[in-house]
Amino acid sequence: MAKLIDSVKTFVNTKILKKVHKRESIDSKYVLETRNLGISFGGLKAAQNVNLKIEKNEIYGLIGPNGAGKTTVFNLLTGVYQPTEGAFYLNGEDLTGLPQDKINHKGIARTFQNIRLFNNMTVVRNVMVGLTNQPEYHCSLFESIFRLPRHFKVEKEMRKRAKELLRIFDLEDERNNLACNLPYGKQRKLEIARALATNPKLLLLDEPAAGMNPNETEDLVNTIKKIRDEFDMTVLLIEHDMKFVSGLCDRITVLNFGTVLTEGDTKTALSNPDVIKAYIGG
Numbered sequence: 001m002a003k004l005i006d007s008v009k010t011f012v013n014t015k016i017l018k019k020v021h022k023r024e025s026i027d028s029k030y031v032l033e034t035r036n037l038g039i040s041f042g043g044l045k046a047a048q049n050v051n052l053k054i055e056k057n058e059i060y061g062l063i064g065p066n067g068a069g070k071t072t073v074f075n076l077l078t079g080v081y082q083p084t085e086g087a088f089y090l091n092g093e094d095l096t097g098l099p100q101d102k103i104n105h106k107g108i109a110r111t112f113q114n115i116r117l118f119n120n121m122t123v124v125r126n127v128m129v130g131l132t133n134q135p136e137y138h139c140s141l142f143e144s145i146f147r148l149p150r151h152f153k154v155e156k157e158m159r160k161r162a163k164e165l166l167r168i169f170d171l172e173d174e175r176n177n178l179a180c181n182l183p184y185g186k187q188r189k190l191e192i193a194r195a196l197a198t199n200p201k202l203l204l205l206d207e208p209a210a211g212m213n214p215n216e217t218e219d220l221v222n223t224i225k226k227i228r229d230e231f232d233m234t235v236l237l238i239e240h241d242m243k244f245v246s247g248l249c250d251r252i253t254v255l256n257f258g259t260v261l262t263e264g265d266t267k268t269a270l271s272n273p274d275v276i277k278a279y280i281g282g
């Protein structure tokens with residue numbers, strides 16, 4: 001019975017409240033701004049009053065103990081979940097309540113905590129899938145089925161662009177291998193390359209260094225900095241490896257039990273006694 005009530009509450013929150021949110025752009029100097037963003041699953045407030053303000057070209061960290069609500073925030077920002085409270089804005093445009101594909105078109109791309117690649121496709125094809133969301137690489141069904149010249153032209157251009165992206169990640173030599181045959185660290189990098197292929201304004205990385213060895217982690221720090229510089233990118237990342245976070249992020253927000261525990265420059269926030277307590281479970 002309690003489970004049924006929870007399901008009804010979740011349904012009301014996600015379906016009914018979604019309808020009442022009226023999208024309105026704001027004047028914002030931030031690439032990403034969230035205002036009291038939150039979601040409840042029945043009685044559980046998985047995220048509440050999350051206020052993020054991320055500037056252009058920042059590499060910003062979202063950290064917190066297991067179950068703090070970090071991935072939930074990413075799911076809200078990418079349309080996997082619809083917020084039951086608050087709103088979020090990309091360069092001032094209200095994207096709250098939009099479906100996943102629209103949000104991606106508007107400029108938010110992500111990677112997942114558990115790698116999600118097309119395992120039985122080649123490395124280069126995985127990146128080409130990402131490219132298909134850009135109008136310049138669109139081909140009509142008619143052009144594709146009848147293999148008209150435009151189909152081959154687009155295919156060639158996509159392959160060229162995918163190879164350029166793979167070069168940045170040192171994956172060019174792997175391009176004809178199946179994604180599932182790549183070692184773990186390279187699969188993580190391929191997922192980032194595919195997200196970048198969608199040409200985002202904001203890149204969300206969910207535990208990009210998870211499972212990597214120290215050399216791979218160090219290499220990833222440099223790659224993310226390179227992405228920021230070469231793609232003029234803004235990055236929001238979730239990570240448990242504090243050395244990684246300190247080496248990359250100027251500012252962080254710390255979540256605990258779905259709410260913001262503290263935020264600010266990385267060094268100060270990490271030395272906050274409440275943060276230390278949250279991590280050691282005191």
Ligand SMILES: Nc1ncnc2c1ncn2[C@@H]1O[C@H](COP(=O)(O)OP(=O)(O)OP(=O)(O)O)[C@@H](O)[C@H]1O
Binds near residue numbers: 046066068071113
């Ligand atoms: N679809 C859902 N239905 C019910 N509860 C959910 C759902 N998604 C997330 N939660 C709950 O929300 C809370 C936050 O989960 P979330 O995955 O965001 O944590 P996290 O900070 O990413 O943790 P971790 O570091 O372990 O990845 C957890 O208690 C989780 O069980």
Ligand SMILES: [Mg+2]
Binds near residue numbers: 070072113
């Ligand atoms: Mg998570």
